Amino acid sequence: MPFVINETMGAYSELLMLLAAGTYTVAFIAFAWDLAKSSKVLRAVDLKAAEAAGTVAGTKVPVAAGVGASAGTSLDAGAGANRVDSHLAGPAGRAERPSSSAAKQAGAGSAAGRTADADMRYAGERRVPARVAVALTVLGVLIHGAGVVTRALGAGRVPWGNMYEFLTTGAFVAVAVFLLVLIRRDLRFLGTFVVGLAIIMLVAASVAYWTPVGHLVPALQSYWLVIHVSIAVMSSALFTLTFAMSALQLVQSHRQKTIAGGGADKLGFMRLVPSALSLENLSYRINAIAFIGWTFTLMFGAIWAEKAWGRFWGWDTKEVWTFVIWVVYAGYLHARATRGWTGTRAAWLSIVGYLCVVFNFTIVNQFFNGLHSYSGL
Amino acid sequence: MSERVKANKKSPAPVAAAKAEAALPALGPLGMLRWAWTQLTSMRTALFLLLLLAVAAVPGSLFPQRPANPFVVTQYIKDNGDYGKLLDTLQLFDVYSSAWFSAIYILLFISLIGCVVPRAIAHYKAMRSQPPRTPKRLSRLPEYGTLVVPADAGLPASDAINSAAGLLRKRGYRVEVRDDDGARPSLGAERGFAKEVGNLVFHTSLIGVLVSVAIGGLFGYSGQRILVEGDTFVNTLVGYDQFTPGTNFQSSQLQPYSIQLDKFDVTFDRESPGKFGQPIDFNAQVTTKETPDAPAKQETLKVNDPVTLGGTSIYLTGNGYAPVVTIRDGAGNVAMQGPVVAKLQGENYYSSVVIKVPDARPEQLGFVGFFLPTAFITDAGISFSGDPDLFNPQLTLNSYFGDLGLDNGAPQNVFELDVKDLTPLNNRNLAAGGITLAPGSTYTLPDGKGSISFDGVKRYVGVDIHHNPGQVSALIFALLAVAGLIVSLYVNRRRVWVRTGTHADGRTMVEYGLLARGEDHRLAAEAQSIRKLLTEEWQLAADDGDAGGGSDAGVSDPGVSDPAGAADSVPTQQTPSRQGHNGADSVTIPTGSAGPTKDQ
Numbered sequence: 001m002p003f004v005i006n007e008t009m010g011a012y013s014e015l016l017m018l019l020a021a022g023t024y025t026v027a028f029i030a031f032a033w034d035l036a037k038s039s040k041v042l043r044a045v046d047l048k049a050a051e052a053a054g055t056v057a058g059t060k061v062p063v064a065a066g067v068g069a070s071a072g073t074s075l076d077a078g079a080g081a082n083r084v085d086s087h088l089a090g091p092a093g094r095a096e097r098p099s100s101s102a103a104k105q106a107g108a109g110s111a112a113g114r115t116a117d118a119d120m121r122y123a124g125e126r127r128v129p130a131r132v133a134v135a136l137t138v139l140g141v142l143i144h145g146a147g148v149v150t151r152a153l154g155a156g157r158v159p160w161g162n163m164y165e166f167l168t169t170g171a172f173v174a175v176a177v178f179l180l181v182l183i184r185r186d187l188r189f190l191g192t193f194v195v196g197l198a199i200i201m202l203v204a205a206s207v208a209y210w211t212p213v214g215h216l217v218p219a220l221q222s223y224w225l226v227i228h229v230s231i232a233v234m235s236s237a238l239f240t241l242t243f244a245m246s247a248l249q250l251v252q253s254h255r256q257k258t259i260a261g262g263g264a265d266k267l268g269f270m271r272l273v274p275s276a277l278s279l280e281n282l283s284y285r286i287n288a289i290a291f292i293g294w295t296f297t298l299m300f301g302a303i304w305a306e307k308a309w310g311r312f313w314g315w316d317t318k319e320v321w322t323f324v325i326w327v328v329y330a331g332y333l334h335a336r337a338t339r340g341w342t343g344t345r346a347a348w349l350s351i352v353g354y355l356c357v358v359f360n361f362t363i364v365n366q367f368f369n370g371l372h373s374y375s376g377l
Numbered sequence: 378m379s380e381r382v383k384a385n386k387k388s389p390a391p392v393a394a395a396k397a398e399a400a401l402p403a404l405g406p407l408g409m410l411r412w413a414w415t416q417l418t419s420m421r422t423a424l425f426l427l428l429l430l431a432v433a434a435v436p437g438s439l440f441p442q443r444p445a446n447p448f449v450v451t452q453y454i455k456d457n458g459d460y461g462k463l464l465d466t467l468q469l470f471d472v473y474s475s476a477w478f479s480a481i482y483i484l485l486f487i488s489l490i491g492c493v494v495p496r497a498i499a500h501y502k503a504m505r506s507q508p509p510r511t512p513k514r515l516s517r518l519p520e521y522g523t524l525v526v527p528a529d530a531g532l533p534a535s536d537a538i539n540s541a542a543g544l545l546r547k548r549g550y551r552v553e554v555r556d557d558d559g560a561r562p563s564l565g566a567e568r569g570f571a572k573e574v575g576n577l578v579f580h581t582s583l584i585g586v587l588v589s590v591a592i593g594g595l596f597g598y599s600g601q602r603i604l605v606e607g608d609t610f611v612n613t614l615v616g617y618d619q620f621t622p623g624t625n626f627q628s629s630q631l632q633p634y635s636i637q638l639d640k641f642d643v644t645f646d647r648e649s650p651g652k653f654g655q656p657i658d659f660n661a662q663v664t665t666k667e668t669p670d671a672p673a674k675q676e677t678l679k680v681n682d683p684v685t686l687g688g689t690s691i692y693l694t695g696n697g698y699a700p701v702v703t704i705r706d707g708a709g710n711v712a713m714q715g716p717v718v719a720k721l722q723g724e725n726y727y728s729s730v731v732i733k734v735p736d737a738r739p740e741q742l743g744f745v746g747f748f749l750p751t752a753f754i755t756d757a758g759i760s761f762s763g764d765p766d767l768f769n770p771q772l773t774l775n776s777y778f779g780d781l782g783l784d785n786g787a788p789q790n791v792f793e794l795d796v797k798d799l800t801p802l803n804n805r806n807l808a809a810g811g812i813t814l815a816p817g818s819t820y821t822l823p824d825g826k827g828s829i830s831f832d833g834v835k836r837y838v839g840v841d842i843h844h845n846p847g848q849v850s851a852l853i854f855a856l857l858a859v860a861g862l863i864v865s866l867y868v869n870r871r872r873v874w875v876r877t878g879t880h881a882d883g884r885t886m887v888e889y890g891l892l893a894r895g896e897d898h899r900l901a902a903e904a905q906s907i908r909k910l911l912t913e914e915w916q917l918a919a920d921d922g923d924a925g926g927g928s929d930a931g932v933s934d935p936g937v938s939d940p941a942g943a944a945d946s947v948p949t950q951q952t953p954s955r956q957g958h959n960g961a962d963s964v965t966i967p968t969g970s971a972g973p974t975k976d977q
């Protein structure tokens with residue numbers, strides 16, 4: 001007889017999941033508070049600075065006019081030299097991607113309507129609510145992690161065998177990845193989004209998809225489950241971050257355009273968010289990692305399919321959508337290298353790609369019949 | 378091609394010209410072809426085709442697909458009338474072999490080849506040529522810095538350039554020193570050629586994957602077979618219940634190996650409350666022989682764990698019960714004896730049974746009914762299976778006699794009995810009632826038509842047998858593709874230029890600049906590392922980061938003025954052009970420019 005199910009552990013796990021959701025909720029409030037408060041403070045500081053600038057320089061418009069000029073030249077010099085010979089080798093219409101170094105130049109000088117650092121490093125004044133929020137999120141993720149581990153112990157296997165477990169473990173990975181990125185980069189402006197999403201996932205798992213601890217069906221008893229699904233979940237967590245950043249990028253670039261055109265800044269809290277270009281560059285880098293992860297997901301899925309069903313590719317619904325997601329993100333990577341497709345259009349592709357990820361995870365798991373119908377429903 | 382791209386950028390006029398050219402290609406057929414080729418292999422077309430491919434793949438998940446579910450498709454078309462037929466005309470039930478889907482990916486791959494080949498040639502040339510000439514104004518590069526070697530260090534400009542060249546070579550750069558003994562020696566260095574190689578490997582491997590898949594489709598085959606415990610399958614065309622050959626399949630490809638199902642065990646979950654009775658393990662013991670004369674081998678066949686034999690893989694894909702029956706005919710002879718495969722219908726192995734007895738005399742016999750491993754009957758008289766295991770096996774049947782219609786040779790579905798031309802012997806509405814059998818019991822048919830005994834129950838498995846000659850190469854190309862992808866995304870292609878000169882007072886002035894090709898967020902870090910290397914090599918006083926802020930306006934711009942002269946205005950070592958990041962997060966608005974700016 002295989003492993004004996006431990007239901008007490010299962011019960012502990014469920015309790016821990018609820019506790020984690022509760023902690024996240026408080027963290028969410030703190031993140032939201034941070035956004036609200038900072039935007040107010042920043043506005044006040046800005047006004048003061050604008051006055052000061054006005055008296056000194058005799059102008060009341062706090063637009064860093066130098067930005068365009070200095071960033072422009074550095075771009076021209078750098079990318080221009082690049083372009084000359086890159087086109088000898090490249091296909092028509094290939095664009096030089098907006099590079100980070102260019103973003104950096106723009107970032108340092110540009111102050112119009114923005115505060116956050118282009119490199120998204122920690123700096124500046126302490127944001128108490130944000131610190132509280134991060135601390136609470138860490139606490140939440142610890143509880144959540146304990147929930148995932150007890151679930152695994154209770155079932156005697158990896159905790160991703162049905163929808164309930166995909167959601168709870170997926171939410172854990174999303175928050176954990178977010179916190180890991182926070183070590184190096186100040187992405188606290190994404191806090192409300194990531195933590196909010198984790199809460200939704202936990203609630204959905206407990207309410208709509210609750211499943212008691214149990215054994216895996218034979219089709220899932222394979223070490224490929226461990227490899228294939230864990231990489232899929234981690235890539236999805238990264239796609240979650242880039243989705244949020246791309247969405248913010250669209251808002252930010254709209255806002256930047258409005259401000260540059262002399263319009264009023266109606267979205268004060270967006271000051272906490274870096275410039276559209278920095279968002280684009282960082283999300284590109286994260287998307288590149290996630291794309292590699294997704295490529296592995298696809299490949300390992302194919303190897304597993306070969307082992308389980310005798311063919312490595314059969315256009316099963318789940319396979320179709322995994323492929324669609326892969327192609328959309330390949331399109332995204334291409335867009336970043338195609339003239340006229342960087343910036344806003346690339347951001348849309350990143351968003352569409354993520355919507356496909358969500359669709360694949362929810363609708364396809366639930367309503368489409370296929371060989372992959374293991375959602376445990 | 379490249380000229381036009383550049384022209385497009387400069388002013389709208391050439392764009393219009395290009396468009397006009399596109400609209401009325403007075404180019405002759407050859408020119409037209411070239412024009413079409415340029416369009417097809419452009420980055421924008423590639424992107425468009427990629428996105429189109431993604432969109433085109435979607436309908437395959439919305440409509441049932443013939444290769445996977447032929448019966449569902451037939452039913453769907455029947456249920457949906459003209460709409461179903463329209464969908465069928467549009468090949469929406471065969472999306473992945475449809476003309477339009479194929480067109481998209483074939484175009485994409487032609488575009489891919491058209492992209493990869495010229496790029497490979499260009500890159501080969503680039504790898505064999507020297508780094509590009511030293512730009513006049515290094516200070517315009519995204520990363521730029523200067524160093525000053527004191528006069529008493531005894532490092533003349535030419536030595537400095539050679540020493541820098543050595544350091545860069547060690548760092549993996551390809552270096553060319555120019556104007557070695559001139560007044561302003563310089564060097565150009567480049568590294569990261571692997572990036573483009575990786576990218577080319579990635580794209581080429583995708584073609585490899587596609588070709589492998591095509592080979593599998595041409596020369597592969599697959600089939601299904603049901604094996605009851607004790608049955609042996611021999612790999613010949615007649616051995617299969619169902620067989621799907623590839624386009625170029627030849628029956629001589631089949632190696633006549635054999636596989637016998639000795640025993641099949643299922644373990645059911647007896648603990649989890651919500652999943653009581655769910656199967657948690659399937660285990661088939663088989664005896665295999667590579668060839669008819671080869672020694673027999675014991676193997677285990679499980680889900681996720683196929684047996685490989687004679688170039689094929691054998692997969693466990695289904696299972697069920699096969700009640701063993703003995704049927705005697707009206708003449709008293711055994712007309713049939715053996716297991717009957719029961720087809721799964723519902724929960725807990727609730728299965729349907731069809732028995733055709735063409736050998737029964739004087740009248741052929743037919744039985745239709747159900748097998749239940751653990752039979753329960755509700756008060757309403759509805760029977761169901763309460764458990765997947767054999768706790769209370771039961772066979773309930775109706776019987777018929779007459780001509781089964783098998784003698785004219787028309788193929789029939791073994792799981793269906795057409796009772797239209799048969800006379801019922803047993804069913805609930807007849808006086809004789811239906812037949813209900815437990816293992817070991819026998820029922821005598823009315824009117825002396827014979828008898829049926831339920832002798833016991835065996836298990837059966839369904840196996841899928843596949844041969845795909847493209848599989849291994851598909852895997853190899855896929856792995857190559859990922860390796861290429863990782864290299865292309867994580868190797869950075871960089872260029873470094875260094876220029877030196879001697880100041881009037883004997884100091885050696887050094888300036889350097891870095892440029893990345895493509896995305897490179899670590900260029901600044903590389904600039905810093907190189908600066909550190911040079912500083913250590915020449916034993917310069919370690920610079921303190923931001924010291925150089927401020928008056929760098931006139932920093933050596935060799936293109937305009939003598940670096941030696943210009944360097945006069947440099948109070949200390951100039952720091953890399955990386956700007957003060959930490960400052961950028963502060964909430965004050967810089968009224969002037971903070972930190973070092975570039976000279977224009």
Ligand code: HEM
Binds near residue numbers: 334418423427583866
């Ligand atoms: C099967 C279709 C294709 C797929 C799945 C695909 C996928 C990719 C991926 C994932 C990258 C990212 C690697 C990187 O950024 O360095 C890439 C880059 C690239 N692809 Fe493709 N590609 C396909 C077809 C094409 C075609 C038809 C072309 C030619 C027009 C092309 C030209 C390029 C170029 C030039 C790059 C490098 C962009 C850069 O500078 O980073 N690709 N491709």
